[in-house]
Amino acid sequence: MLNWLRSPASETQVTHGQRLWLYIFAGITMLLLVTPTLIVIPMSFSDSQYLEFPPEKWSTRWYGHYFGSEEWMRATRTSFTAAILTMLVATPIGVLAAYGLHASKLPYIRAAFVLLITPMMVPVVLVAIGAFYAYVKLQILYTMTGLVLAHTMLAIPLVLIVTGSALKSYDMNQELAARSLGAPRWKAFLTITLPQIRFAVVTSALLSFLTSFDEVVVAMFISGGDNPTLTRNMFNALRDQIDPTIASISTIMIVVTTLMMALAQIFGRGKSDD
């Protein structure tokens, strides 16, 4: 141990001992990053009205409460439907745009790129009230169509960036070779390009799903009536009281997100094997 403390840790010959503060600091920071969210999981299995850790008596009553509530179930269905539809709409649209902007050498592509990433730059509250106004005019307020369109808009920048950067490291000459052998452009794209950027496309799809599933502010304004999302109901419940049911819903959301992340990791690893 003492030897390790005295051994050099960096190119500049700082010893591990001299950098002990850094290790402790980083360790505490990482702990603080992860635990607050994870601690919700055991708390959700408490029998008490009040959230406690560790729970004195374990129970799944708050899950029963959640699964037994027609209102929460409807919101959950809405959220999943919206997230899946957003994924199915945003991914092809975004990939098409990324491919088009990458392959076309017109001078306007820079402007189109900036336009397509504005949803990331504009404060989300502004996006929300703007969409609210537009939906009143288009008469699609509180509809699934409206919700999916808005979430698609929010997901487009992510798809564009993730797929766009994969295309940057892809050699377009391969497509040229296929076309010189007689394949039409769309066929060259589907059979040559798409399989090689598939990991980026899958990552884009997962990100689109999560964008929609986790979104709060826009959903607050444009989902409602029969179609409130899970996050909208959670936010409203949070403003009133600390309901332990939320802890069980949070746990489920953590599981869904972690699953998505794990999937993305698996596909991401495939990328480095290429």
Next chain:
Amino acid sequence: MSATDMNAAGLRRDERLERLKLFGLSSPAVLIVLIILVIPVGWLFYVSFIGADGTFSMENYERMIKRKSYARIFSTTFQVSLLTTGLCILIGYPLAYFMSQLPTRVANLCLITVLLPFWTSLLVRTYAWLVLLQKNGLVNNWAISLGLWDEPIKIVHNLNGTLIGMVHIMLPFLVLPTYGAMKAIDRDYLKAAANMGASPARAFWTVFFPLSTPGLFAGALMVFVLCLGFFVTPAVLGGGKVIMVSMKIVSNIELFVNWGAASALGVVLLVLTVAVLWVASRFLKLEQMTGGGH
């Protein structure tokens, strides 16, 4: 005109057509962004110049200058954004540095601790802090049993609670680009500096730190801009005591149904955001900020 010339002209025409068709592939995405974002925000811009009597007026903007409450909202917004960004730099930079010094395999494990909260729902994380920091929550209970303080103190529903939640949520946005920049630094520079007799501290501040600043700036900028328009966390953890611009916009619409006032605030918020990004883009490339430049 010779046959080769005609051929060349035809090929050029074909190529232009092809480029246009390819460009056209982005039209569904462009249309969605135009119809759902650009046009409505343009309309909000217009509405912000319409007064209560329905004619052109600057009253929505004059109100912001005249009323004290608006000055407080703007100063709160800046205060919270600056403090969050500052704290994120103080906490995130050493963490990113620590990870950049580790072998890639270990660093990837540590990176999970940053990515896990990054992908967990914002609402879930905000809720977690609400639970931990409440009056009879974990933090109070543990602090009392450790003897740090005697009575439960109010940590949430005020500025402190908001800051704790926001720093936790924003930290990954700072750590990830900073770590990326640090990873790209050639370590031989540091060896060279040490060989020339630089002390470790000097080598760090004159060689390593300047090379890591593009990532740090990109991250800090991202955090600051996101903070300016933040809504969920201050609305829940602030307990009504921390009122940021975005919250005033929402209450102007939900409570007072005053689109003019909400739009004017929205326009100011947008202009501030764009101004920050514009100033920053003079130092950084846009692709760097969005991570699309790799």
